[in-house]
Amino acid sequence: xxxxxxxxxxxxxxxxxxxxxxxxxxxxxxxxxxxxxxxxxxxxxxxxxxxxxxxxxxxxxxxxxxxxxxxxxxxxx
Numbered sequence: 001x002x003x004x005x006x007x008x009x010x011x012x013x014x015x016x017x018x019x020x021x022x023x024x025x026x027x028x029x030x031x032x033x034x035x036x037x038x039x040x041x042x043x044x045x046x047x048x049x050x051x052x053x054x055x056x057x058x059x060x061x062x063x064x065x066x067x068x069x070x071x072x073x074x075x076x077x
Contacts, residue, residue, distance in 0.1 A: 029035065047053040 048057060
């Protein structure tokens, strides 16, 4: 194997550095707490506005109402 040219080695090092920097930038973006919070909030709003989300909220509301009524009736006895 012929010896490598120092200029070529430097170019490879620079290319690897740029690639690592791009990867770190991408990881920083993906793990940003603000971005994750916004993304989670948007997903929750989409779910709650869907038919399934409305059904879940309605069912939970009904169960809470029944529990409160049961508690109030039990206290009066």
